[in-house]
Amino acid sequence: MNCVGIQREQPILEVTPETFDLMYETNLRAAMFLGQAAARHQIAAGRGGRQIHLLSVRSQLALRGRGYSAYCATKGGLLMLVRQHAVELAPHGITVNGVAPTFIRSDRIAPHMARPAFRDFVLERNPLGRIGDPIEVAGPVVALAADAGSYITGQVVYIDGGVTASQ
Secondary structure, eight states: OOOOOOOOOGGGGGGGGHHHHHHHHIIHHHHHHHHHHHHHHHHTTSSSSSEEEOOOOGGOOOTTOHHHHHHHHHHHHHHHHHHHHHHHHHHTTTEEEEEESSSSSSTTTTHHHHHHHHHHHHHHHHHTOOOOOOOHHHHHHHHHSSSGGGTTOOEEEEETTHHHOOO
């Protein structure tokens, strides 16, 4: 399970090479080589396996009025990495999938949700009209990791209360 990721908000005209490189190295390059290392171990063991990457709805959707160029680019790249790794590792019985949540209730999001304008923005665009709970991310991860998920590969599950369906 790869759940490493960072975001540094910078409008397109202000993105620095240092920030872009940091986000690329953390969000995409690390996933590439973690997946490779896991695959080497899984192939050597000869029992197949599962790889699951944490993406974001930003792998599919841009965000108007915010500086998300580097973040969206790296998460979009991760989406294609999931698909390519799935195809390459399928002959070894290894599945590769992703889960892509939107805002999920956590200590990290709590200060933002305390701001009425931000909270209203998030809730207004969410068809279910609420913030997700961590268990709602954990459930699909468990399903993808279990034997019941053994025929699913190269897919990304968007855990977003319908945001990607409505955008």
